[in-house]
Amino acid sequence: MDNVNLAPENNGATQEHGYLMAYDKKEQKAKGVKGIAANGELETLEANEADKGQFIKVDQRGNFFTNFGKNFLYHYNNPRRYSLYNIPKETPVEQAKEKIEAAQLPQNEAVRKELASTRVYNNHRYNEREINWEQAARYGITPDVLKNSKDSLERMLQGKSSAVAFHIAKPSELGRESGDAKLSLFRDENGVVKFDIHYIRQAPKVGEDYRGYTLTEADLKTLNQTGNLGKTVDMVIDYRTKETKPCYLSKDPVTNELFHMPVEQARVPRKVKDYTLSPSEYEAALRGEEVPIRFKSNNGNYYTTSIQMSAAERGVEFLWERSTKKLEEGQKQEQQQNSNGEQQVNGLVQTAGKPLNKEEASRQAEKKTRTRKPTITPKM
Structure with a gap:
């Protein structure tokens, strides 16, 4: 060889x-x-x-x-x-x-x-070369389509779902399928990497069972607010053996799909940006709780938000506008710097907490109308 x-x-x-x-x-x-x-x-x-x-x-x-x-x-x-x-x-x-x-x-x-x-560490669960792009192209799925959709390809290679939903239309044995869905990757029983289609579904309901765990009204309120359960619960991870393990639980805000991840697979960082977690904060993050932090960005500004373990993101995520907790000191300084929760940056309005990226700045400056979802249709 x-x-x-x-x-x-x-x-x-x-x-x-x-x-x-x-x-x-x-x-x-x-x-x-x-x-x-x-x-x-x-x-x-x-x-x-x-x-x-x-x-x-x-x-x-x-x-x-x-x-x-x-x-x-x-x-x-x-x-x-x-x-x-x-x-x-x-x-x-x-x-x-x-x-x-x-x-x-x-x-x-x-x-x-x-x-x-x-x-x-390699954050990729899949290699781009493993994907049958020739086959995918027949359905309108190409590397460029995914890369240009908020870098969805990178997320998918990491084992996450695409950043945005696509409008998908394809024939099936029953007739024609059409709907909005996110995409992800998975390996079949032969180890071949294929696309998984996550259609938008009904929101979970009180009393619904998910892998042996019954959702409560409080659970759904938390999932709808932050996207994460905020605690670990025992779930069935193998239906054949009925084995249960402590897991994190999250909900995709677009598709309403529930995701779980065993606690033993968690990698909680000790330091996020320039903010070092205290021992108690680290343990709280490991338990799945929301942990408020304050960090200095590359532009010299300070931002307050929260981090939390997300099963959907397969790791720690920034909550930004979904934060329900903030550092008291950070709140006071933020109120002084940002009156009414807004800040002018080169003529652009920046919401307190989340820094503007180039895409957001351009969108505000040009006042573009919202574009339609990317469409994926089979090429006949």
Whole structure:
């Protein structure tokens, strides 16, 4: 099998800081990472000192000594199969292998914390090359359509649904289907990446069962307000075994679809922008609660909002206008800076809390009318 060229770059003064190892979740063992094969699969070697020289080297900034550079993480298929680790060069390979494999066991929390700083994360659950774009194009789905719709393709590769809903019309066995829906990606039983269509549906009702959890009136009020339940609840994660685990619960504000995510999959950051969470705030975020923060943006302005764990976003999200809590100090300063909750920025009105991005500024400046949803229709 021909390999993609992964020869070390000539970086001059850049020095090797570590080497790359991976935990193969399928084979349940730690391996050294050699590169990427031509078919997009990660190339690995047995974890032993003799093969260490063939492992991908990592510099002190965390960059890989490959011709892919920082984009290495986006060039291999099945990113969810592996957990990557940047191991210090002085650490013996066998020792690293032992620790990585031990960290996968539930009882070894101390080992996981020790290796936390060495983890190399890839936010993509799917690789763009895995998508059958030729087939998708027959239904009007192209990379450009998704990229130009608030960067929906990037969200979908991360395992999230598209940022906007599309108007979809397609024939089916019963006749013709038509409706507004968001798109996401999934793997079928053969591991093939396909599109999942999330049509807009009726809002959940009081007493409705979702994976063994019965929704209450208070639950729906919270879900409608912030999009998240604000706590963890036990849910069925495997209908075959009836296994339940503590999960986060969220609702998509456009499609009304409910999403769940096991707490054990949560990655709560200790620092958001320039705001460092206190131990109590970190624990609150881990419990799924809304945590108010105040941070300084790149333009020098301070903003107050809240963060919360979202099952729909597969991680922590900013609530912005959905915030129900704010830091008291941040509120006082915000009131002084922004009278009546608004602020003039180069002639543009900026709502207190959420900074204007270029798209919003342009939309306000030109006073454009709202455009229709992108339409996806099959090409006959």
